[in-house]
Amino acid sequence: MPESAYSVAATVAPLSLRRRLANYLATAYAFLSVLIVLAPLLAIFSYLVYKGVGSINWAFLTQTPKPVGEVGGGMANAIVGSAVILAMASLLGVPAGIGAGIYLSEYGQGRLGNVVRFTADVLNGVPSIVIGIVAYAIVVFQQKHFSAFAGSVGLAIMMVPTIARTTEEMLLLVPRALREASYGLGISRWRTTLSITLRTALPGVITGIMLAFARVAGETAPLLFTAFGNQYWNLRPDQPTAALSLQIYTYALSPYDDWHRQAWAGALVLIVLIVGAVSAVRIAVSRTYMGAA
Amino acid sequence: MADPAFSQPSMPGPQPVEAARSGPPNAAGSPSSAVQIKPGFDAADGIFKFAVTACAVGILGLLVLIVYELALGSSLSWHAFGFKFFWASEWDPVNEQFGAVPFIYGTLVSSFLALLIAVPLAIGVAVFVVEMCPRRLKAPLAFFTELLAAIPSVIYGLWALFVLVPILRSLVEPFLAKTLGWTGFFEGPAYGLSMLAAGIVLAIMIMPIISSITREVLRVVPQHQREAALALGATRWEMIRVGVLRNARAGIAGAVILGLGRALGETIAVTMVIGNRPEVAKSLFAPGYTMASVLANEFSEATGDTYLSALIEIGLALFLVTIVVNAMARLLVWSVTRGLPRGAHA
Numbered sequence: 031m032p033e034s035a036y037s038v039a040a041t042v043a044p045l046s047l048r049r050r051l052a053n054y055l056a057t058a059y060a061f062l063s064v065l066i067v068l069a070p071l072l073a074i075f076s077y078l079v080y081k082g083v084g085s086i087n088w089a090f091l092t093q094t095p096k097p098v099g100e101v102g103g104g105m106a107n108a109i110v111g112s113a114v115i116l117a118m119a120s121l122l123g124v125p126a127g128i129g130a131g132i133y134l135s136e137y138g139q140g141r142l143g144n145v146v147r148f149t150a151d152v153l154n155g156v157p158s159i160v161i162g163i164v165a166y167a168i169v170v171f172q173q174k175h176f177s178a179f180a181g182s183v184g185l186a187i188m189m190v191p192t193i194a195r196t197t198e199e200m201l202l203l204v205p206r207a208l209r210e211a212s213y214g215l216g217i218s219r220w221r222t223t224l225s226i227t228l229r230t231a232l233p234g235v236i237t238g239i240m241l242a243f244a245r246v247a248g249e250t251a252p253l254l255f256t257a258f259g260n261q262y263w264n265l266r267p268d269q270p271t272a273a274l275s276l277q278i279y280t281y282a283l284s285p286y287d288d289w290h291r292q293a294w295a296g297a298l299v300l301i302v303l304i305v306g307a308v309s310a311v312r313i314a315v316s317r318t319y320m321g322a323a
Numbered sequence: 324m325a326d327p328a329f330s331q332p333s334m335p336g337p338q339p340v341e342a343a344r345s346g347p348p349n350a351a352g353s354p355s356s357a358v359q360i361k362p363g364f365d366a367a368d369g370i371f372k373f374a375v376t377a378c379a380v381g382i383l384g385l386l387v388l389i390v391y392e393l394a395l396g397s398s399l400s401w402h403a404f405g406f407k408f409f410w411a412s413e414w415d416p417v418n419e420q421f422g423a424v425p426f427i428y429g430t431l432v433s434s435f436l437a438l439l440i441a442v443p444l445a446i447g448v449a450v451f452v453v454e455m456c457p458r459r460l461k462a463p464l465a466f467f468t469e470l471l472a473a474i475p476s477v478i479y480g481l482w483a484l485f486v487l488v489p490i491l492r493s494l495v496e497p498f499l500a501k502t503l504g505w506t507g508f509f510e511g512p513a514y515g516l517s518m519l520a521a522g523i524v525l526a527i528m529i530m531p532i533i534s535s536i537t538r539e540v541l542r543v544v545p546q547h548q549r550e551a552a553l554a555l556g557a558t559r560w561e562m563i564r565v566g567v568l569r570n571a572r573a574g575i576a577g578a579v580i581l582g583l584g585r586a587l588g589e590t591i592a593v594t595m596v597i598g599n600r601p602e603v604a605k606s607l608f609a610p611g612y613t614m615a616s617v618l619a620n621e622f623s624e625a626t627g628d629t630y631l632s633a634l635i636e637i638g639l640a641l642f643l644v645t646i647v648v649n650a651m652a653r654l655l656v657w658s659v660t661r662g663l664p665r666g667a668h669a
């Protein structure tokens with residue numbers, strides 16, 4: 031394919047061997063690096079499915095952990111605990127993130143907008159364990175005990191900057207003319223933003239939210255000293271609560287084979303739940319909006 | 324909930340009245356603005372703007388809150404040890420002697436090892452996807468790299484602990500010891516749980532972010548740069564080297580630094596494979612400890628205020644380093660991609 035590009039030149043002076051060799055080597059290197067990068071991905075996924083499917087059973091999905099050393103039991107409480115923590119985190123983080131995103135796209139052309147934009151990008155890179163310390167300091171330390179709510183606060187802090195930035199990007203894609211048409215009909219600015227701009231961009235905004243959700247759903251570090259984990263059922267937000275990622279972490283580092291088995295099962299369930307939740311919302315969004323259009 | 328307002332013509336009825344109320348004085352006061360279409364104003368607009376501004380300022384507030392809490396929590400340790408905290412290498416909770424050197428060393432070494440492995444590969448992948456890849460392969464490749472980024476850290480750790488570490492212990496480390504043992508970096512007993520294992524896991528984890536941002540940056544390079552290079556008779560590689568990579572180097576540097584930021588703060592996967600021993604060892608086969616993993620392991624069990632405060636000081640140091648690293652990376656990436664048409668009215 032590249033030959034045709036310089037075939038005219040080639041008739042004048044053939045490419046030196048060195049240049050041709052460098053070209054081939056570079057191409058081969060780029061191709062090889064793709065293979066090397068894909069290898070661990072395939073290894074992780076196939077091994078996860080292989081170990082997970084072999085380890086998962088009904089007891090795992092319906093029972094709470096057995097006492098240390100006993101075989102059997104499951105992670106039902108951790109699955110529900112993760113759902114509770116994530117639901118509370120989304121309740122806290124999503125509205126704030128969308129609000130900040132609206133500010134950035136609709137009002138954020140000035141200096142404050144740029145400062146907020148930059149801060150959000152920088153916050154995105156703050157290690158999750160540091161967020162955990164902050165959640166510990168503002169919730170756990172004040173209340174003097176670990177709680178699901180503290181974990182939710184940590185995860186919400188992680189969600190806000192991501193959602194703000196993706197919401198902004200999606201709102202900016204909405205043509206200016208659409209806003210002006212709405213103003214022209216005499217609709218006020220806030221109503222235009224919510225009913226026209228945000229609604230037009232909603233599929234993209236929701237995708238952004240789901241990406242943020244998927245990112246925090248598997249987080250372990252901010253939950254270590256906030257939600258803390260729990261061997262028993264707990265649905266109260268002010269009590270220590272088990273989470274799937276925490277349970278996988280604890281079980282993987284334990285010396286028991288049966289717990290290792292359950293860690294793999296938990297990992298598979300976690301991945302399936304994350305991918306499932308994200309695709310379910312995406313499908314629902316595309317159904318609603320493609321249907322309406 | 325708000326869609327009827329747009330689809331049903333009867334609904335926006337009340338609003339034109341409001342617009343008419345605020346409209347005329349506006350038009351009469353400044354005729355020059357008649358050309359521009361201005362939205363009608365009502366009190367709700369003010370409230371709405373205030374609410375979204377509060378959300379945006381809240382993001383600034385979050386940063387201030389993080390700094391404040393970390394500074395407050397670490398003040399005890401700061402007063403007890405001062406700068407010595409970052410020079411001392413003794414970590415002895417029993418005798419309340421705290422020095423952060425082993426953790427700083429472990430964080431730096433594992434992160435740079437990760438960059439050493441990940442950067443050449445990530446750039447290779449980005450160049451392949453942007454410059455060489457057949458159109459049909461582009462979407463699946465992008466999808467797979469995104470997928471890598473979506474795997475939770477704890478699952479990387481799980482895989483590394485039960486698959487990677489045994490392979491390192493039985494195959495890779497003995498091989499490296501035989502061939503490169505004379506360098507001093509690959510010697511000593513092969514535990515598997517080691518700085519090397521942490522570096523490799525980190526490399527796998529930061530590859531997607533470096534690669535996807537490099538891709539973004541390469542895409543911004545103007546097409547005519549490529550065409551000019553080809554027209555001068557460059558081979559494809561020469562075109563990529565002179566026309567693309569050279570133009571994108573600031574952005575690529577940003578991508579690499581962003582990857583470094585991720586590696587510095589990565590906690591769970593590293594904690595699971597690095598061996599967690601607070602020592603400074605030259606050999607990559609030796610277990611180590613990082614700033615993030617000492618927090619993960621010891622924070623909830625820290626007895627005594629000085630101990631807890633010392634841990635928070637490590638957290639503060641980690642935070643400050645990642646903030647600086649990320650700010651640098653963002654500025655570099657922004658300097659390259661800012662020319663992009665970001666949106667309809669940006």
